[in-house]
Amino acid sequence: MAEFEPKIICFACNWCTSAGADLAGTSRMEYQPNGVIIRVMCSSRVDPQHVLWAFKKGADGVFIGGCHPGDCHYQDGNYKTLRRIKLLKKLLGDLGINPDRLRLEWVSAAEGKKFVNVMNEFTDYIRKLGRLELSENGGPPSGE
Amino acid sequence: MKNKKRTGVFVCHCGINIAGTVDVKKVAEELAKHEGVVLATDYVYMCSDPGQKLIIESIKEKNLDSVVVACCSPTLHESTFRKATNMAGLNPYQCEIANIREQCSWVHKEKSKATAKAIKIAKSIVEKVQRNTPLEPISVPITKRALVIGGGISGIQAALDIANGGYEVILVERSPSIGGHMIQLSETFPTLDCSQCILTPKMVEVSKHPNIKLMTYSEVQEISGFVGNFKVKIRKKPTYVDPDACTMCGECSEVCPVVVPNEFDLGLTGRKAIYIPFPQAIPASYTLDSAHCPGLVPIACGKCIDVCEPKAINYDMPPQIIEEEVGAIVVATGYDLYEKERMAEYGYGKIPDVLDGLQFERLLSASGPTKGEVLRPSDHRVPKEVVFIQCCGSRDPELHNAYCSKICCMYTAKHAMLYKHHVPDGQAYVFYIDIRSGGKGYEEFVQRATEEDGVVYLRGKVSKIFQENGKVIVWGVDTLSGKDIQIEADLVVLAMAIRPSQGARELAKVLKISIDKDGFFSEAHPKLRPVESMVSGMFLAGVAQGPKDIPETVAQASGAASKVLAMFSSDELSHDPIVAEVDEDLCCGCKICIPQCPYEARIFDEQKKVVIVNEVLCEGCGACIAACPSGAAQQRNFTDEQILSMVDIILEGER
Ligand SMILES: Cc1cc2nc3c(=O)[nH]c(=O)nc-3n(C[C@H](O)[C@H](O)[C@H](O)COP(=O)(O)OP(=O)(O)OC[C@H]3O[C@@H](n4cnc5c(N)ncnc54)[C@H](O)[C@@H]3O)c2cc1C
Ligand code: SF4
Ligand code: SF4
Ligand code: FES
Numbered sequence: 094m095a096e097f098e099p100k101i102i103c104f105a106c107n108w109c110t111s112a113g114a115d116l117a118g119t120s121r122m123e124y125q126p127n128g129v130i131i132r133v134m135c136s137s138r139v140d141p142q143h144v145l146w147a148f149k150k151g152a153d154g155v156f157i158g159g160c161h162p163g164d165c166h167y168q169d170g171n172y173k174t175l176r177r178i179k180l181l182k183k184l185l186g187d188l189g190i191n192p193d194r195l196r197l198e199w200v201s202a203a204e205g206k207k208f209v210n211v212m213n214e215f216t217d218y219i220r221k222l223g224r225l226e227l228s229e230n231g232g233p234p235s236g237e
Numbered sequence: 238m239k240n241k242k243r244t245g246v247f248v249c250h251c252g253i254n255i256a257g258t259v260d261v262k263k264v265a266e267e268l269a270k271h272e273g274v275v276l277a278t279d280y281v282y283m284c285s286d287p288g289q290k291l292i293i294e295s296i297k298e299k300n301l302d303s304v305v306v307a308c309c310s311p312t313l314h315e316s317t318f319r320k321a322t323n324m325a326g327l328n329p330y331q332c333e334i335a336n337i338r339e340q341c342s343w344v345h346k347e348k349s350k351a352t353a354k355a356i357k358i359a360k361s362i363v364e365k366v367q368r369n370t371p372l373e374p375i376s377v378p379i380t381k382r383a384l385v386i387g388g389g390i391s392g393i394q395a396a397l398d399i400a401n402g403g404y405e406v407i408l409v410e411r412s413p414s415i416g417g418h419m420i421q422l423s424e425t426f427p428t429l430d431c432s433q434c435i436l437t438p439k440m441v442e443v444s445k446h447p448n449i450k451l452m453t454y455s456e457v458q459e460i461s462g463f464v465g466n467f468k469v470k471i472r473k474k475p476t477y478v479d480p481d482a483c484t485m486c487g488e489c490s491e492v493c494p495v496v497v498p499n500e501f502d503l504g505l506t507g508r509k510a511i512y513i514p515f516p517q518a519i520p521a522s523y524t525l526d527s528a529h530c531p532g533l534v535p536i537a538c539g540k541c542i543d544v545c546e547p548k549a550i551n552y553d554m555p556p557q558i559i560e561e562e563v564g565a566i567v568v569a570t571g572y573d574l575y576e577k578e579r580m581a582e583y584g585y586g587k588i589p590d591v592l593d594g595l596q597f598e599r600l601l602s603a604s605g606p607t608k609g610e611v612l613r614p615s616d617h618r619v620p621k622e623v624v625f626i627q628c629c630g631s632r633d634p635e636l637h638n639a640y641c642s643k644i645c646c647m648y649t650a651k652h653a654m655l656y657k658h659h660v661p662d663g664q665a666y667v668f669y670i671d672i673r674s675g676g677k678g679y680e681e682f683v684q685r686a687t688e689e690d691g692v693v694y695l696r697g698k699v700s701k702i703f704q705e706n707g708k709v710i711v712w713g714v715d716t717l718s719g720k721d722i723q724i725e726a727d728l729v730v731l732a733m734a735i736r737p738s739q740g741a742r743e744l745a746k747v748l749k750i751s752i753d754k755d756g757f758f759s760e761a762h763p764k765l766r767p768v769e770s771m772v773s774g775m776f777l778a779g780v781a782q783g784p785k786d787i788p789e790t791v792a793q794a795s796g797a798a799s800k801v802l803a804m805f806s807s808d809e810l811s812h813d814p815i816v817a818e819v820d821e822d823l824c825c826g827c828k829i830c831i832p833q834c835p836y837e838a839r840i841f842d843e844q845k846k847v848v849i850v851n852e853v854l855c856e857g858c859g860a861c862i863a864a865c866p867s868g869a870a871q872q873r874n875f876t877d878e879q880i881l882s883m884v885d886i887i888l889e890g891e892r
Contacts, residue, residue, distance in 0.1 A: 100888055102887060102888070111340075112312070114340050115312065115340065117339075117343075118338060118339030118340060118344050119339060119343070121343055121344075123346060124345075126354045129357050129358060129361070129887045131883050133859060134815070134857055134858055134859055134875065135859055135860065137833075137858055137859060137860035137863060138862060138863055140862070140877065140880075143881065146884055147884045150884060150888045152884075167835055167860065168771055170858050170860050173863075177863065209344075
């Protein structure tokens with residue numbers, strides 16, 4: 094059987110993290126291709142439902158990238174994200190999904206290198222955790 | 238809802254930038270099989286003229302209703318391709334970019350994997366665009382008048398630039414005269430031109446300008462509305478003197494029995510309760526300071542009203558609330574010096590011969606309390622040994638401010654130099670942490686102070702200052718030689734930190750703009766939008782935004798003014814339409830979304846019991862949408878359905 098390749102959904106805010114990912118490209122850095130970016134205007138646009146949906150539809154990991162605290166293009170969207178993600182992680186635990194399969198990071202437009210590191214590290218981490226197995230109805234524990 | 242059935246996909250090679258690692262033909266082939274895609278093709282440079290022509294002609298020939306260009310980052314060519322789309326007669330918001338260069342071909346090496354990923358990215362954007370709605374930029378009418386808050390050099394410059402551009406300006410200053418701190422300065426580094434001589438002509442120009450309405454002794458009390466359409470309430474305190482009748486004879490001041498410290502001379506002299514702050518004050522009129530007048534009724538005193546021949550004084554003058562409508566606001570409220578009380582270790586405020594930099598400016602000024610002679614306050618003798626101490630309250634995160642006040646190195650060099658010009662046989666010492674003299678001619682200026690004027694620079698900190706036998710004893714260490722130093726000085730001048738002007742925090746609340754950790758107003762972007770605040774239509778100028786000297790202040794003020802003029806050059810503002818909206822049928826009126834919005838764009842409609850969005854105020858962050866429990870709130874062209882469909886297609890075939 095082929096080696097397990099994690100499927101990762103990456104939500105990236107337009108102003109910092111997506112721009113940071115662009116910089117990684119402009120600087121011709123390299124990282125593992127498992128994460129696919131969905132660009133949103135601000136990390137605070139990401140609804141916990143989106144994350145749950147991604148897990149349900151087969152994501153092994155979900156990444157959310159926003160601006161550093163104080164740098165959000167919309168003043169404090171990233172603080173809202175932080176609060177929501179903290180709650181969501183609790184919920185993930187209750188659902189039997191390892192909360193570390195969801196990763197929130199602040200990556201600025203200048204941090205191409207950080208984006209690369211985070212992508213590689215998160216991909217390796219998920220690879221180690223293995224495929225996310227959900228029970229039939231997409232619901233409770235699968236032993237994680 | 239998926240409402241597009243005729244999508245065209247255009248895959249760019251970008252020379253070999255994309256085609257080198259992504260099999261672009263394969264991407265086009267795969268995309269051609271995707272539901273609703275009627276055309277998928279590739280081309281070597283989509284952004285080139287022929288590339289754009291290919292898109293335009295395809296839209297027409299194939300009657301496309303949506304377009305995906307798989308190419309570089311949308312920050313580069315989204316607008317290019319949206320324009321092309323529009324030229325073909327399609328709404329520009331029906332065109333979306335799939336970023337397969339920066340976020341794919343440039344960061345991956347293995348061609349099969351990069352190609353597979355590029356296909357996923359392109360498909361996700363197809364899913365999105367097929368659910369896009371046509372949008373029009375939101376247009377907002379503009380009131381072409383500006384409000385400038387603060388009448389220092391920054392406010393004066395901004396007001397003049399806007400007024401000279403042909404638009405009306407209301408300039409609000411809270412003290413009795415405009416001029417700010419610059420009018421208190423003696424000579425200015427690095428050219429040593431006389432501060433008052435270069436500023437007073439500008440002040441006069443303000444007072445005579447047909448487009449400027451000057452309101453001194455006034456403060457902004459309330460602001461509502463939004464960019465292009467602000468409503469402002471200004472409170473004008475009574476001066477009890479009719480400026481039109483006042484002839485500036487000064488009789489009132491002569492007879493006034495009350496003497497209080499003169500703010501303009503920072504307490505080095507006194508003034509009466511009815512006064513002009515300084516002879517060149519604008520407006521040229523006396524002001525009665527009611528806080529210090531014993532009564533404002535003839536029985537309490539009434540001396541001034543008796544002697545005023547033109548009958549300009551009126552004790553019953555009421556405060557006024559003036560309402561104005563403006564389209565843009567420039568905040569130019571400047572600074573104050575760091576509070577004296579906080580520098581107790583340096584005897585400041587206790588030892589009469591320990592002064593701050595502004596007091597020393599007054600001592601140097603030809604119009605100052607000593608008519609430009611350097612005399613120390615305690616005994617009016619010429620000080621022969623003067624110690625200047627830099628960074629008082631700056632760059633000291635433990636006890637004081639963490640930031641650098643930026644101007645003190647330069648004005649201290651100026652002070653030491655000017656002192657030597659006044660007292661050639663005197664000796665000037667400067668204690669410093671390091672010298673920051675970036676700026677045109679600045680380093681040379683500091684060099685001149687040491688080389689030509691013999692100013693002694695001592696690198697180190699002062700530990701204690703105390704009074705003994707009519708001298709001010711300064712204890713310090715020279716960190717270069719490691720030696721302890723004691724100087725028996727006649728006068729000590731502290732380069733006090735500058736901090737945001739008093740009341741800046743409250744003003745920020747009134748304006749609903751943010752301040753940084755030190756209390757200065759925050760710019761929208763530290764590099765790229767340095768003169769804009771986070772609130773659209775509100776701009777920043779001068780030290781209100783952060784410590785800076787006069788040239789930088791003037792540059793920023795002109796920058797802010799040009800932003801205002803650019804805004805006023807069109808009749809309507811256009812605003813990105815990817816804003817929030819509410820489905821009134823789904824909204825349960827829970828109001829959860831309202832506090833999520835940083836721009837107060839969400840309002841509860843009391844009649845309908847639902848939330849509505851002011852699309853002019855909405856900046857389109859989407860924070861409210863993620864918070865809405867009922868799915869009523871959506872962001873145009875970033876709907877939940879769109880995001881979920883993108884997730885679905887990226888994970889296609891997984892579960
Ligand atoms: C000792 C000293 C020496 C200096 N020497 C030099 C020099 O030689 N060369 C040089 O380039 N720079 C020098 N500077 C710096 C210079 O003073 C500033 O760069 C300049 O004054 C900044 O102008 P401003 O308009 O931003 O602020 P300010 O001069 O502080 O003006 C702000 C104005 O806004 C008003 N205001 C405040 N709050 C409100 C409110 N809520 N409503 C209405 N009005 C309000 C204030 O009353 C004031 O009139 C010196 C500074 C100091 C302290
Ligand atoms: S999208 Fe952002 S700016 Fe617009 S209404 Fe919602 S929270 Fe406010
Ligand atoms: S959160 Fe949703 S349901 Fe609640 S008031 Fe706002 S739009 Fe309406
Ligand atoms: S814009 Fe980046 S987190 Fe808000």
